[in-house]
Amino acid sequence: MQLKSRGGIAAALGLFAASLLGASPAQADERGDAPSGAAPPANAYDQTASEVGTMVADSALLVYQEDNDRVRAIEAETGLTWNAASGIVVAGKFTYDSLTGATPNGAIRSRYDQTFVPPRKTRFIGGGLGPIDTHTGSSGRYTVAPNQLPVDKGFKDHREAYDLGVTLPVSASVKLSMGGNASSETDYSSYSARASLAKDLNGKNTTLSLGLNYERDSIRPFTGVPRALSYMGDMIVGQAKVKQVYSLVAGVTQVLTPGWLVQINYSFGKTRGYQTDPYKIFTLVDTATGDPFYYIYEKRPDRRTRNSIYAATKFAIGSAVTDASVRWYHDSWGIDSMTYAVSEHMPVGTAGYVEPGLRFYRQTAANFFYHYLGIDEPTPAYVSSDSRLGRFHAWTFGLKAGAHITRSLELYGAAERYVQEGQRFDRKAPGVLARTDLFSGSRSVSLISGVRFTFR
Numbered sequence: 001m002q003l004k005s006r007g008g009i010a011a012a013l014g015l016f017a018a019s020l021l022g023a024s025p026a027q028a029d030e031r032g033d034a035p036s037g038a039a040p041p042a043n044a045y046d047q048t049a050s051e052v053g054t055m056v057a058d059s060a061l062l063v064y065q066e067d068n069d070r071v072r073a074i075e076a077e078t079g080l081t082w083n084a085a086s087g088i089v090v091a092g093k094f095t096y097d098s099l100t101g102a103t104p105n106g107a108i109r110s111r112y113d114q115t116f117v118p119p120r121k122t123r124f125i126g127g128g129l130g131p132i133d134t135h136t137g138s139s140g141r142y143t144v145a146p147n148q149l150p151v152d153k154g155f156k157d158h159r160e161a162y163d164l165g166v167t168l169p170v171s172a173s174v175k176l177s178m179g180g181n182a183s184s185e186t187d188y189s190s191y192s193a194r195a196s197l198a199k200d201l202n203g204k205n206t207t208l209s210l211g212l213n214y215e216r217d218s219i220r221p222f223t224g225v226p227r228a229l230s231y232m233g234d235m236i237v238g239q240a241k242v243k244q245v246y247s248l249v250a251g252v253t254q255v256l257t258p259g260w261l262v263q264i265n266y267s268f269g270k271t272r273g274y275q276t277d278p279y280k281i282f283t284l285v286d287t288a289t290g291d292p293f294y295y296i297y298e299k300r301p302d303r304r305t306r307n308s309i310y311a312a313t314k315f316a317i318g319s320a321v322t323d324a325s326v327r328w329y330h331d332s333w334g335i336d337s338m339t340y341a342v343s344e345h346m347p348v349g350t351a352g353y354v355e356p357g358l359r360f361y362r363q364t365a366a367n368f369f370y371h372y373l374g375i376d377e378p379t380p381a382y383v384s385s386d387s388r389l390g391r392f393h394a395w396t397f398g399l400k401a402g403a404h405i406t407r408s409l410e411l412y413g414a415a416e417r418y419v420q421e422g423q424r425f426d427r428k429a430p431g432v433l434a435r436t437d438l439f440s441g442s443r444s445v446s447l448i449s450g451v452r453f454t455f456r
Contacts, residue, residue, distance in 0.1 A: 051083060051454070051456070052083050052084075052085055052087070053083060053084070053085045053456070054083050054454050054455060054456050055080065055081065055082045055083070055454070055455040056079075056080070056081045056083075056452065056453070056454050056455070057078075057079070057080050057452070057453045057455070058078070058079045058080075058081075058450065058451075058452045058453075059076075059077065059078045059079075059450060059451055060076075060077050060448055060449065060450030060451075061074070061075070061076050061077075061448065061449055061450070062074070062075040062076075062077070062446065062447065062448040063075075063446070063447045063448075064444060064445075064446045065444060065445050065446075066101065066442045066443065066444040067442070067443040067444065068102075069101060069102060070101050070102045070103065070151065070442065071099060071100075071101040071102070071103055071442075071444075072099065072100050072101045073097055073098065073099045074097070074098045075095060075096070075097045075098075076095070076096045077093065077094070077095045077096075078093065078094050078095075079091065079092065079093040079094075080092050080093075086169070087167075087168075087169035087175075088166070088167065088168055088169065089166065089167040090164075090165075090166050090167075091163075091164070091165050091166075091179075092162075092163065092164045092165075093161075093162070093163040093164075094160075094161070094162055094163075095159070095160070095161040095162075095163075095183075096158065096159070096160055096161075097158060097159040097161075098156075098157075098158045099155070099156060099157050099158070099159075100155070100156045101153070101155075102151035102152060102153040102155075103151055103152055103155060103279075104149060104150065104151050104387065104440040105150050105151065105152050105279065105280060105281055106150075106277075106280040106281045106282055106283075106298060106384070106385045106386055107144075107150040107281055107282075107283050107292065107295060107385075108150070108283045108285075108292065108371060108372050108385070108433070108436060108438060109147055109148065109149055109150070109436050109437060109438075110146065110147075110291060110292050110436075111146050111147060111291070111432055112146055112291065113143055113144070113145060113146060114143065114144045114150055114292065115141065115142070115143045115144075116141065116142055116143075116144070116150065116152075116232065116281070116295070117140075117141045117232060117233045118140055118141070118222075118223040118233070119223050119224055119226040119227075119232075119233060119234055119235060119236045119297070120233060120234065120235045120236065121224050121235070121236055140154065142154060149437075149440055152279070157185055157186050157187070158185065158186070159183055159184065159185045159188075160183065160184055161181065161182070161183035161184075162181065162182050162183070163179065163180070163181045164179060164180060164181075165177060165178065165179030165180075165194075166178055166179065170197075173199060173200040173201070173204075174197065174198070174199050174200075175197070175198045176195070176196075176197055177194075177195065177196045177197075177198070177211075178193075178194065178195045178196075179193070179194050179195075180192060180193045180194070181194075186222070187219070187220045187221055187222055188217065188218070188219055188220065189217070189218045189220075190215060190216070190217045190218075191215070191216050191217075192213060192214060192215035192216070192245075193213070193214050194211060194212065194213040194214075195211065195212055196209060196210060196211030196212070197209065197210050197211075204255075205254065205255040206252065206253070206254050206255070207252065207253040207254075208251075208252055209249075209250065209251045209252070209253070209265075210248075210249075210250045210251075211248070211249045211250075212246075212247070212248055213245075213246070213247040213248075213249075214244075214245070214246055214247075215244065215245040215246075215247075216242065216243075216244050216245075217242065217243040217244075217245070217273075218240055218241075218242055219240060219241045219242070219243065219274055219278065220239060220240045221278040221279065223236070223278065223279070224236030224237075224238065224239055225237055225238040225239065225240070225241055225274075225278055226278055226297040227297065228276055228297055228298070228299035229296050229297060229298075229299050229379060229383070230296060230297055231294055231295065231296055232281055232294075232295035232296065232297065234297075241273065241274030241278075242273050242274060243271060243272070243273035243274050243275060244271070244272050244273050245269065245270070245271045246269065246270045246271075247267065247268070247269040247270075248267070248268045248269070249265055249266065249267040249268075250265065250266050251263060251264060251265035251266070251310075252264055259315065259316035259317065260313070260314070260315045260316070261313070261314050262311070262312070262313045263310075263311070263312045263313070264309070264310065264311045264312075265309070265310045265311075266307075266308070266309055266310075267306070267307070267308045267309075267310070268305075268306070268307055269305065269306040269307075270303075270304070270305050270306075271303070271304040271305075271306075272302065272303055273302055274302065275300045275301065275302060275304060276297075276298060276299055276300045276384075277298060277300075277384075277386060278297075280297070280298045280384065280385070280386055281295045281296065281297055281298065282295065282296050282297070282298050282370075282372075282373070282383055282384065282385050283295055283372045283373075283385065284296060284372070284373055284374070284375045284379075285372050285373070285374060285375065285430070285433065286374075286375060286430075286431070287374035287375060287376055287377075287430050288430065288431060289430070289431040289432065290429060290430040290431030290432045290433030290434070290436070291431065291432065293375045294375065296379070296383075298383060298384040298385070298386070299381070299382050299383060299384070300333075300368070300382055300384055301332075301333065301368075301382055303332065304331055304332055304333055305331060305332045306329070306330075306331040306332075307329070307330050307331070308327060308328060308329040308330070309327070309328045310325065310326075310327045311325065311326055311327075312324065312325035312326075313325075318347075319345075319346075319347040319353075320344065320345060320346050320347065321344070321345040322342070322343075322344055322345075323341075323342065323343045323344075323345070324341070324342045324343075325339075325340075325341045325342075326338070326339065326340050326341075327339040329363075333366040333367060333368070333389070334364065334365070334366050334367035335363055335364055335365070335366050335389070336363065336364045337361065337362065337363035337364070338361070338362055338363075339359065339360070339361045340359065340360045340361075341357065341358070341359040341360075342357065342358055342359075343355055343356065343357030343358070343398070344356055344357075348401075348403075351403050351404045351405070352401070352402065352403040352404075353401065353402055353403075354399065354400070354401045355399070355400040355401070356398070356399050357396075357397075357398040357399070357400070358395075358396070358397060358398070359395070359396040359398070360393070360394070360395055360396075361393060361394045361395075361396075362392070362393035362394075363391065363392065363393075364391055365389065365390045365391040366384065366389040366390075367382075368380060368381075368382035368383050368384055368389075369384055369385070369386075369389045369390050369391075370383060370384075370385060371385055371390075371423075371426065371438045372385065372429075372433070372438075374430070387420075387422065387439065387440045387441045387442075390422055390423070390441075391422060391423065392420055392421060392422030392423075392439075392441055393420075393421055393422070394418060394419060394420040394421065394441075395418075395419045396416055396417070396418045396419075397416065397417045397419075398414065398415065398416040398417075399414065399415050399416075400412065400413070400414040401413055401414070407454075408453055408454045408455070408456065409451070409452075409453055410451070410452040410453075411449075411450070411451055411452075412449070412450050412451075412452065413447075413448060413449040413450070414446075414447070414448045415445070415446065415447050415448075416445070416446040417443075417444075417445055418442070418443060418444045418445075418446070419443050420441035420442050420443060421439075421441065422439045422441050423438060423439060424437050424438060424439045425437065425438065426438060
């Protein structure tokens with residue numbers, strides 16, 4: 001299923017949970033609706049906010065559900081952070097994700113039944129090489145009823161992820177952070193390593209940071225790797241592909257007053273290797289009627305560079321804290337995006353708090369995004385109808401809350417509602433397509449509950 005690559009679901013859930021699991025500002029700076037494949041860069045300031053001389057255990061359970069019985073994800077995450085009196089910080093985290101439901105396959109709606117089949121594998125039969133359907137997995141043959149969004153309802157998968165990091169005080173004003181992550185799914189595995197330096201200046205009122213990250217992913221589709229731009233059901237060309245991601249983030253955090261700080265980060269990333277979604281297809285339509293004529297497998301470039309600038313401010317009046325941020329993003333695929341977010345942390349009584357939040361995101365489409373193409377049009381070198389690469393905007397409404405039951409025990413929870421909107425109709429489309437809903441974006445609800453215990 002590729003939790004990581006398919007819509008960034010696991011990454012989004014992980015970042016949502018991280019915002020409650022004690023993440024520092026730099027860890028959360030890339031939260032939002034990052035375009036597909038725009039993984040967060042290395043954390044440039046990997047310093048915990050926990051008390052020196054304590055050990056913090058944090059566990060949370062998150063449930064993610066898309067509307068219309070689409071993807072459902074359940075994520076359990078457990079972390080342990082040790083803050084030594086010497087300034088050394090060691091943190092480990094284990095995450096388990098389980099996904100079921102339905103996911104769009106890239107095809108458009110039709111007034112007729114649509115049947116979809118996986119690519120064919122080959123093996124020796126009776127001394128000869130013959131093509132047969134040998135697919136075993138979550139994306140086999142299935143039929144979609146008329147006027148329904150084509151979705152694959154049969155998938156399910158799970159992911160296990162491990163993360164370990166350490167922060168070392170190199171000097172009184174310099175900290176070195178290093179860490180690694182490994183995750184595994186049925187059809188996808190990922191390994192990454194990171195390192196960063198943070199330098200305090202001006203009596204620790206200014207912090208400069210620089211971080212690097214390397215990631216290597218292995219994609220092993222259930223169906224095998226289809227030949228890009230070939231017709232649906234054609235033979236596979238391999239069993240696995242590799243992708244590598246290099247990221248850099250540099251930033252500065254400035255304390256302006258005891259209750260006001262600002263932060264700005266610049267991120268650069270480069271991805272090389274297989275970035276096509278092996279489960280996504282593309283529709284070629286009859287230019288007279290607008291009905292689907294053929295389906296081909298999508299193809300994306302194997303190179304992608306990303307640039308982003310993130311700016312944030314936190315302002316406290318007493319125990320109330322206002323957090324606002326803006327993020328600009330551009331990549332070599334032609335996607336430009338802006339993310340705006342604001343939240344307000346408000347105390348309730350002597351032990352509780354609530355934190356409402358609002359986020360708005362918008363992006364342009366990739367250069368090779370099309371909802372469909374006519375059967376008599378030349379097929380471009382790259383093509384995809386994945387809604388994550390299209391033009392859309394989205395709102396996220398959130399509410400967090402928590403309470404300190406004792407000095408050492410905290411209970412917390414959060415809820416988010418995500419609403420994505422994009423182009424639904426193309427009135428200039430041929431035939432019935434002018435009245436066909438083309439948008440396959442998602443709407444979802446996320447719920448999280450957790451407990452945090454501090455050993456002193």
